[in-house]
Amino acid sequence: MAAPHQVARAAHRGPSVVKEIVYGITLGISAGLLWKMHHWNYQRRTKEFYDLLERGEISVVVEDE
Template sequence: MAGPRIPHPTLKGPNVVKEIAIGVVLGLAAGSVWKMHQLSEQRRVRAFYDMLNKGEITVVAQEE
């Protein structure tokens, strides 16, 4: 009296190549976002020091 056979799904292991590709893509995306942020900050700092050297701005508060 054997019951009906139920097909069980076969479990597959992780696809290593796919996981490496996903990791590389996510790493490159995060790296490019960080690099754009870093370059933007560098531009702001350079503009600040250029204006400071030209005398357009000062870091000393004026006394009134």
């Protein structure tokens, strides 16, 4: 059985530098991927808008009635 002071020392270890780096890299890549997906979606919608505008299916001018 472990002595009480050894158990207490194991419970009060400091943060693991490697774990912190891995967590930071993972969060950074995840946030970057979400931002890139948002950008791709916005780019796709803009391209679709200009394609429809060029084909004449939509117009940005309000028609007089």
